[in-house]
Amino acid sequence: MKLGILGTGKIVEEMLPMLVEQDVEKVYLFSTKRSEEKASMLVERYHLDGHFVDFKELLESDVDTIYIALPNSLHYAYAKEALLANKHVICEKPMTSTIEEARELACLAREKKRILTEAVTLYAMPAVMSLKEHLNEIGQIKIVSLNYSQYSSRYDRFKEGIITPAFDPSKSGGALYDINVYNVHFAINLFGKPKDVDYYANIERNIDTSGILFMDYGQFKLSAIGAKDTSAPLVNTIEGDKGYITIHSPVSRMTQYTLHLHTGEEYLYDFDEKKHAMSYEFKRMITMIKEKNDQLAEEMMENSLAASEVLTTARRKAGIVFDADKD
Numbered sequence: 001m002k003l004g005i006l007g008t009g010k011i012v013e014e015m016l017p018m019l020v021e022q023d024v025e026k027v028y029l030f031s032t033k034r035s036e037e038k039a040s041m042l043v044e045r046y047h048l049d050g051h052f053v054d055f056k057e058l059l060e061s062d063v064d065t066i067y068i069a070l071p072n073s074l075h076y077a078y079a080k081e082a083l084l085a086n087k088h089v090i091c092e093k094p095m096t097s098t099i100e101e102a103r104e105l106a107c108l109a110r111e112k113k114r115i116l117t118e119a120v121t122l123y124a125m126p127a128v129m130s131l132k133e134h135l136n137e138i139g140q141i142k143i144v145s146l147n148y149s150q151y152s153s154r155y156d157r158f159k160e161g162i163i164t165p166a167f168d169p170s171k172s173g174g175a176l177y178d179i180n181v182y183n184v185h186f187a188i189n190l191f192g193k194p195k196d197v198d199y200y201a202n203i204e205r206n207i208d209t210s211g212i213l214f215m216d217y218g219q220f221k222l223s224a225i226g227a228k229d230t231s232a233p234l235v236n237t238i239e240g241d242k243g244y245i246t247i248h249s250p251v252s253r254m255t256q257y258t259l260h261l262h263t264g265e266e267y268l269y270d271f272d273e274k275k276h277a278m279s280y281e282f283k284r285m286i287t288m289i290k291e292k293n294d295q296l297a298e299e300m301m302e303n304s305l306a307a308s309e310v311l312t313t314a315r316r317k318a319g320i321v322f323d324a325d326k327d
Contacts, residue, residue, distance in 0.1 A: 001286050002026040004058050004087075006078060007069035008035045008042060011092060015069075016046045018276045023286055030058050059085040065289060067119070068092060071165040072172035073323065076101040079116065083108045088115045088289050093181050094311055095304050097172040097324035102308040106301050115289050115297045118304040120185045120252070124280035126271040127254045131245065132190060134259055134269070139242030141191070144222040146183040148250045151231035155209065166228070167207050172322045174208040176201070176315055180226025182252040184307050187215055187222055190238075193306040194222070199314035202229065206320070213314055253277050 001024050005012055008031045019027060026049045031039035039051045052058040059066075059082065066082040067090040068075055076096045079089045083105065095118040096102045109116035122128045135141075158167045165171035166178050176199065187194070194215035201211030210227035236247040243261040247254050255272040288296050316325070 001065050001289060002028075002063045003065050003067055004028045004030060004052075004061070004063040005067045005069065006030045006055075008038045009069060011069045013042070014276070015278055015282075016042060016048075018279050018282065020046070021279060022282050023290070026062070028052060028058060028061065028063060030055060055081065059087065064088060065090060071168075072177055073097055073165075073170065076105065076324070079105050080108065083112050083114055083116065086112055086114060090117055090119050090285055092119050093185070094118070094172075094177050095308060097177075097322050099305070099308045099312040101324060102305055106305060109301070115292075115294075117285055117288070117297060117300050118307075119278075119281060119285070120182070121277040121281050122182065122186055122252050122254070123189060123300065123303070124284040125254065125277060126273070126280070127256055127269065128186070128189065128251070130269050130271065131247075131257055135190065135238070135245075137242070137259060137261070138238065138240030138244055141217075141220040141238065141240050143220060143239040144187070144191075144237070145239075146186065146223070146236045146251060147225040147232070147234055148179050148183055148252075149210070149225060149227035149230050149232045149234065150179060150250075152228040155229050158205070158209070163205070167205070167209065169207045169321065170323045172324060174201075174315075174320060175210050175226045175228045176208055176213065176318075176320075177311060178226075179228060180211070180213055180224055181307065181311065182250060183224035183226060184213070184215075184310050185303065186251040187224065188303050188306045188310070191217055191222070194310065197310050197314045197317070199318040201318045201320065203318070203320065208315075208318065208320055211318070213310075215310070 028050045029039045030052045043051045065088040069092045082089050154164045166173045194217050196216040198214045201208035209229040213224040215222040238245040247257045256270040259267040
């Protein structure tokens with residue numbers, strides 16, 4: 001893989017040390033001219049192959065895959081341009097601002113016979129894959145409760161009137177899209193697309209700083225809390241009529257879970273290999289693109305489309321409007 005990375009933010013800084021362990025032939029960075037100095041520093045620090053400030057020049061280089069780690073509102077435009085240039089695309093979550101954008105990109109990727117995939121850690125994590133295998137042991141699912149509450153330092157600035165992309169509706173920010181998105185993907189990975197959704201959000205300056213998402217699966221119900229204006233000890237539970245499962249970490253970073261049966265038996269499943277959570281997903285995505293595994297790519301795309309539909313529907317029901325809704 002010859003990879004072009006768009007962005008120089010926190011997620012990129014976390015990813016670059018991990019990429020050393022991956023089967024990547026070349027890595028280039030793309031930044032704005034404002035971030036050029038930081039990009040040059042990252043290129044030097046991690047011995048990357050180059051740096052671009054012109055996206056068209058990057059697309060004309062020898063890269064075969066574009067990784068998009070830009071503000072949410074920019075995902076669609078850059079992904080579309082990359083696909084039109086016959087590049088594979090890895091896009092940070094959420095894939096797009098709206099379901100309409102996601103569907104358009106999915107159609108374009110299929111037309112161009114290129115892989116478009118959303119970077120969400122949990123799909124490839126050993127603990128999540130194990131949990132799926134043991135889920136039926138707790139019987140018929142009745143209630144699922146997920147919580148990712150993490151106070152953001154940017155919220156202090158937000159209250160002072162300094163709006164960063166994570167809290168900016170024009171940048172497709174907010175708690176649902178920034179943090180609760182992990183709970184949405186976790187639910188879809190385990191249970192598929194829900195029958196209906198509702199979102200009850202705490203809204204300030206036209207954006208959700210926290211909220212509770214309800215997903216109706218017919219035979220069972222799921223609640224997902226995502227908060228950037230509070231913090232609390234995290235516990236996620238999946239309750240069935242024969243037992244329950246507890247996860248004491250964000251689902252996107254889970255390395256273990258405990259299976260509790262009504263018989264009194266308890267089983268701890270621990271997969272803490274001291275690896276960065278992103279290493280599993282990148283290995284999977286690199287292999288998928290290298291081997292042209294279209295079946296896996298299509299499965300992942302269907303999950304992303306389902307997640308995008310949940311996010312878009314829930315957000316619009318809560319009255320949160322993005323610039324992308326106005327186009």
